[in-house]
Amino acid sequence: MAVDMNKKISKGFWVKLVSAPILMFAFAYAMVPIYDVFCEITGFNGTTSRIQSEQQYVVDEDRKVGVGFFAMTMGGFPVQFGPKVESMEIVPGEFYTTSYIAKNNTDEVVIGQAIPSVAPTDAALHFKKLECFCFNKQVFEPHEEVEMSLRFVVDPALDRRIKDISLSYNFFKLEG
């Protein structure tokens, strides 16, 4: 028994051993804001971007891109909801306005939130919205039909290989 085999674990070592798992637990939560920022910067997951004012782009009039508009509702959302026009042919760099129409067929007030998604994902970063009903929650009075507008531009920086973009909205019910 010449050597003491039961060396004490130093305080510093303990601190490291215990803090590593705690830090990783915190990291799981840190991934939530990191993910949001990552999606905004890269357009990952079809996240569209929002702009504050009409900026000028160099417009190539000969270039055309098709934009398709889609609507979905989930989780028993009671409001009928769809695009006013189903597709448009647009020129990247120019601003367009279109709208979605929603009709509340129930006798109750329904509050909803629309979540947009753009496909293909490489187009998402270049699909910029100046005005959108998805920026705020929407309140639908009983039996009311509303037209909700959308003003957008597709940045000419969009990859030239992309000829068609789909924009879809998914409406979710919010609790009063």
Place this chain on the structure above:
Amino acid sequence: MTTATATIPHGVHHHGPEKGLMRWIKTTNHKDIGSLYMWFAFAMLLIGGALAMGIRAELLQPGMQLMEPQFFNQLTTMHGLIMVFGAIMPAFVGLGNWLIPMMIGAPDMALPRMNNWSFWILPFAGGILLSTFFMEGGAPAFGWTFYAPLSTTFAPDSTDFFIFAVHLLGFSSIMGAINIIATVLNMRAPEMKLMDMPLFVWTWLITSFLLIGAMPVLAGVVTMMLTDRNFGTAFFDATGGGDPVMFQHIFWFFGHPEVYIMILPAFGITSHIIPTFARKPLFGYSSMVYATASIAFLSYIVWAHHMFLTGMPVAGGLYFMYATMLIAVPTGVKVFNWVATMWRGSMTFEAPMLWTLSFVFLFTIGGFSGLMLGIAPADIQYHDTYFVVAHFHYVLVTGALWAIIAATLYWLPKWTGKMYNESLAKIHFWWAVISVNILFFPQHFLGLAGMPRRIPDYSLQFADFNLISSIGGFAFGASFFLLTYIVVDCIRNGKPVSARPWKGAKGLEWTLDAKAPYHSFNTPPSRALIEAESQHSA
């Protein structure tokens, strides 16, 4: 030096184990706890296997035969959870407990009381998980990956028990990992340098770092599920500004390191058994260490290859594809090192060696199908098909489980001081290795033809391969009765062995008594002994 304990006068170092049941409840001995872990894992293996028999019975023929689809989903979910968290992971922790102190010349683990705690959490966690079968609404049925919103908005009430069980399992694993790190870094024989350590110790040390990095992330994601389900948060709920796809990112940030947690110790075991039965030092020891560390690092940066179909920019798909392919390089280093170890060796084919050789071959098949799945454009075809099922069963059954069985047979003489029945073990090996291939190989074809996973029924063109697969499944399941007999027979009636029952075996554990003494090394082994027992110096 014949044995370490023989040099210690009686009375200086005390006592063997306590008698009766309290021995197992109160024990802080690494061998007792190792045995508890191994028996627990074996019990869970049999339970998880029984669930798999239910799955294969339902899939024996097309059409709904035996159960409701909802119950089938419960079976697949619980089978996955029990095998991953109840069988494979505890079995490796058990092997680590048994072997690491003996391999590094230490008397016991560094934190024996925590060791006791981390084991005794497990039966409760496993019990809670299994009890969900008997709850209203049934057990979790959303797949072992528990993707939101299936596991949040649409899940049965028992999901909260599942979450608590995962918390407990995570605690147990993290404590086990902390214990192993502390043991390896603090309790190693003073004369043993890091690069003298046997590979099982190295792979477990690296696995421990994966565990303390990944398991807390799992705890985080199930905590988010818990608050989403019960406390009005909206991490994964688009209504409240959350995102279900983010669940998959966080889950796989844990999930990918997790698959290496389940295979790195197997690599270590293989690196012990092949040199023994090839009677040559391990080829490329230091490259093995660096390859293990590289695999561990890469495992943290490839997670989204599980998510190619969630909608990802081309650049993202390319990055995750290339990073995934990169893992094949260090893994290839290992496989070639094992082959080079056998090259011109005087090989014999005792049962542990048979299991290990088939591990190398079959795990490599699983690795290659993994490469196929890693090709982002091809994955569109393979995703969520039986090809994926075949892939991960080749790496987890004929990979991780094979190594566990090989290790059990290889070190059983050291644990019990007795030898198992070699001819029965050989029969068991051939029975298992043939049936496991009948079970899983046809699933590759089913997947390529488009049969989806997690579905209780299938269209008629899949009927033949499913029938073959199910027959293989029943035969493979039955083989575990023989394994049980072999192990129990060894413990009860095995012939006594010498301290080094395998002639070519090297390692400090073989310098202990035939049946390893209750306390391993009370005096640290000398430099000369460490060098003589090194598996990698000629």
